[in-house]
Amino acid sequence: MRKRLNKLKTxxxxxxxxxxxxxxxxxQVGAKLQGINYECEQLRRETNRIIQQTATTQIRLALMFNILKAREEGDFAKAHQLTALLREVVAMDELIAQI
Structure with missing residues (x-):
């Protein structure tokens, strides 16, 4: 009985x-998972920032193309409006970049 009790204790x-x-x-797994979640959130933010920058770049290019087209057609009023709009887009981008 004593041997069995000692064996159970062991x-x-x-x-x-x-x-x-x-x-x-x-x-340790929980800590690693928390680190992975943090990195995923950072990647999500960076991806969103890149998407925003890409969209803004496309808008800028479209405006520049339309400015050139308006100038070729001699529509300087339209070119002026588009240039002003392009300046606003650039200014907004600079504000967003500071945030």
Missing amino acids: EMKVVSKEQKSIKEGQR
């Missing part, structure tokens, strides 16, 4: 060590 110590090891592993 097994319980082993199980206790294993449980501590499992808890430590879970803690």
Whole structure:
């Protein structure tokens, strides 16, 4: 009976060590997961920033093309309006970049 009790105590110590090891592993996995989530959020923000910059660049190019087209056609009033609009877009971009 005593041998069996000692054996059970030994097994319980082993199980206790294993449980501590499992808890430590879970803690490490949780910390890594938290780090991965942080990196994913940073990548999302950067992706959104790139998408915004790409859209703005496309708008600028379209405005520049239309300015050139208006000048070729001799429509200087339209070219002036588009140039003013382009300046506003550039100014907004600069404000957004500061944020």
